[in-house]
Amino acid sequence: MPEPNPPIAxxxxxxxxxxxxxxxxxNPLELVQKQQELTTDTWTRVFREAAxxxxxxxxxxxxxPASRRDIVELTAAAHAAGxxxxxxxxxxxxxxxRLAALVNAGLDHVQLSLQGARPEMADRIGGYKxxxxxxxxxxxxxxxxxxxxxxxxxxxxxxxxxxxQTLDLALSMxxxxxxxxxxxxxxxxTRNRASLxxxxxxxxxxxxxxxxxxxxxxxxxxxxxxxxxxxxxxxxACMGGWGSTGLVVSPAGQVMPCHAADSxxxxxxxxxxxxxxxxxxxxxxxxxxxRGTDWLPQxxxxxxxxxxxxxGCRCQAAALAADPGATDPxxxxxxxxxxxxxxxxxxxxxxxxxxxxxxxxx
Amino acid sequence: MTPYLLSGVRLHFxxxxxxxxxxxxxxxxxxxxxxYEILRRVDGIQSVVEIVEDLARAFDAPAEVIxxxxxxxxxxxxxxxxxxxxxx
Numbered sequence: 280m281p282e283p284n285p286p287i288a289x290x291x292x293x294x295x296x297x298x299x300x301x302x303x304x305x306n307p308l309e310l311v312q313k314q315q316e317l318t319t320d321t322w323t324r325v326f327r328e329a330a331x332x333x334x335x336x337x338x339x340x341x342x343x344p345a346s347r348r349d350i351v352e353l354t355a356a357a358h359a360a361g362x363x364x365x366x367x368x369x370x371x372x373x374x375x376x377r378l379a380a381l382v383n384a385g386l387d388h389v390q391l392s393l394q395g396a397r398p399e400m401a402d403r404i405g406g407y408k409x410x411x412x413x414x415x416x417x418x419x420x421x422x423x424x425x426x427x428x429x430x431x432x433x434x435x436x437x438x439x440x441x442x443x444q445t446l447d448l449a450l451s452m453x454x455x456x457x458x459x460x461x462x463x464x465x466x467x468x469t470r471n472r473a474s475l476x477x478x479x480x481x482x483x484x485x486x487x488x489x490x491x492x493x494x495x496x497x498x499x500x501x502x503x504x505x506x507x508x509x510x511x512x513x514x515x516a517c518m519g520g521w522g523s524t525g526l527v528v529s530p531a532g533q534v535m536p537c538h539a540a541d542s543x544x545x546x547x548x549x550x551x552x553x554x555x556x557x558x559x560x561x562x563x564x565x566x567x568x569x570r571g572t573d574w575l576p577q578x579x580x581x582x583x584x585x586x587x588x589x590x591g592c593r594c595q596a597a598a599l600a601a602d603p604g605a606t607d608p609x610x611x612x613x614x615x616x617x618x619x620x621x622x623x624x625x626x627x628x629x630x631x632x633x634x635x636x637x638x639x640x641x
Numbered sequence: 642m643t644p645y646l647l648s649g650v651r652l653h654f655x656x657x658x659x660x661x662x663x664x665x666x667x668x669x670x671x672x673x674x675x676x677y678e679i680l681r682r683v684d685g686i687q688s689v690v691e692i693v694e695d696l697a698r699a700f701d702a703p704a705e706v707i708x709x710x711x712x713x714x715x716x717x718x719x720x721x722x723x724x725x726x727x728x729x
Contacts, residue, residue, distance in 0.1 A: 285657050285658065287669055331657075332657065333655070333657035333658060335653070335655060335662060335664060335669045336664070336667075336669055361653070363651075363664040365666065365667075387649050387651075387664070387666075388666040425648050426648060426649060427647065427648050427649035427665075427666050429666055429667070455647070455666070455722055456666055456667070498720060500722075501721070501722050503667075
C-alpha cells in the first residue's frame with residue numbers, strides 16, 4: 280500500500296449531546312453518552328497531532344458542540360495548533376458572551392444549521408420550541424462579531440417548496456455561503472425515509488431552481504448544493520475517495536474515514552486513546568479497507584469513472600446492497616439499481632408521510 | 642480597487658506540504674509562488690496599482706503584464722467571495 284497523502288480536514292464530533300432532535304441527524308443510532316466523551320486534554324492532543332500530519336481545516340461538530348462546557352478552551356487549543364477552526368452549530372447555547380470568548384480564542388468561521396425558513400417548520404423539524412428565534416439572534420451575534428457565516432439547510436420532501444424563502448432568509452441573515460444539502464440517508468435519516476425522501480418532480484424542479492439562484496445571488500452569497508444521491512445516475516465520490524482527504528473522530532475517540540462509517544459491518548476502528556492520529560491515518564484497517572482503487576469490484580474496475588467516483592459510498596453499499604464492498608447501488612451500472620428505484624417508488628408513494636422518528640438517546 | 646481578504650480568509654504556511662495556503666470557510670487553496678506574492682500584498686491599504694508597481698519592482702518585470710495577471714487572479718477570488726474591495 281503506497282503512503283497516503285496527508286489529510287486536509289478533521290471532523291471532530293465533540294459530543295452527541297444536542298438540544299435538537301432532527302429526524303435526519305447523521306449521528307449513529309447508538310449515541311455516545313457523556314461519560315464516554317474524550318477529555319479536554321485528549322482533544323487538545325488530537326488537534327496537535329492533526330496539525331502535525333497536515334490537517335488544515337478543523338470542524339468542531341457533534342451533536343451540538345456548544346453542549347461541551349470546554350468549547351472555548353477547545354477552540355483556543357485548535358487555534359494554537361494552527362488549525363482553521365469552524366464551529367458547526369445549531370446556535371442553541373451560544374450567548375453573546377460565549378461567542379465573544381470564542382472569537383477571542385481564534386474561531387474562524389461559523390456554520391449554523393437551519394431546520395426551516397419558517398418558525399413552525401423549523402421548530403417542528405428540530406423538535407425544539409423557540410429554536411428558530413434563537414437561531415435568528417445567534418446569526419446576528421455571529422455577523423456582529425465579524426465572523427463569516429454559512430447556513431446549512433437540509434432539504435427534504437417536507438421543506439423543498441420553501442427553497443426560495445430559505446435563500447432569501449439566508450441572505451437577510453448575513454450569510455456569505457449557504458449549503459443546500461438534500462438529506463443523506465445515514466444514521467437517523469434512514470428511519471425517516473418515507474417522510475423525507477423527495478419525489479422525482481421535486482428534484483427536477485430543485486436542480487433548475489438552484490441553477491437560477493446561483494446567478495441571482497452571484498457575488499453576494501455562494502450556494503453549495505448537495506443533490507440527493509438516490510436520484511443520481513452515478514454515485515458521489517465519498518469523501519473524495521475513501522481515506523484520501525479527511526478523518527472523523529467520534530465523541531469517544533474512534534477514528535473513522537467518514538462520519539457514518541461505523542454503520543459498515545466488519546470494519547475495526549482504532550481510538551485516539553491508543554495510537555497517534557497519523558499512525559491510524561496511515562496504517563489502520565478501517566482506512567486501508569477501501570483506500571485507492573485496487574479493491575474495487577466490477578463494473579467499477581473497468582469503468583471510465585473509476586478514478587472519478589471511486590465506486591461511490593461504502594455506507595450506502597452496506598445499507599442498500601448489504602455488501603460494503605459492492606458498487607454503490609445508486610449507480611446506473613449497479614445490478615442493485617432496480618432495487619433502489621423500487622425503494623424510491625415505495626417510499627414516495629406512502630400517504631402518511633408526515634410522521635417523524637426523532638433523534639434521541641436510547 | 643483596493644483589495645482585502647474577507648473576514649475568515651487568511652494566509653497560512655503549511656509546513657507539512659511546504660507551501661503557502663489560503664484558508665477560508667470550507668476552502669484550502671494551495672498557492673503557487675506568484676499567487677502568494679500577490680496575496681501577501683493584499684492588506685486593504687494598498688491599491689491594485691500600488692501592488693502591481695511593487696511586484697514590477699520586486700521581480701523586475703513589465704507592469705502591464707503583471708497588471709493582467711493580478712486583475713485576473715483577484716477578480717476570480719472576488720467571485721469566490723474570498724476577496725473584497727475597499728473602494729466598492
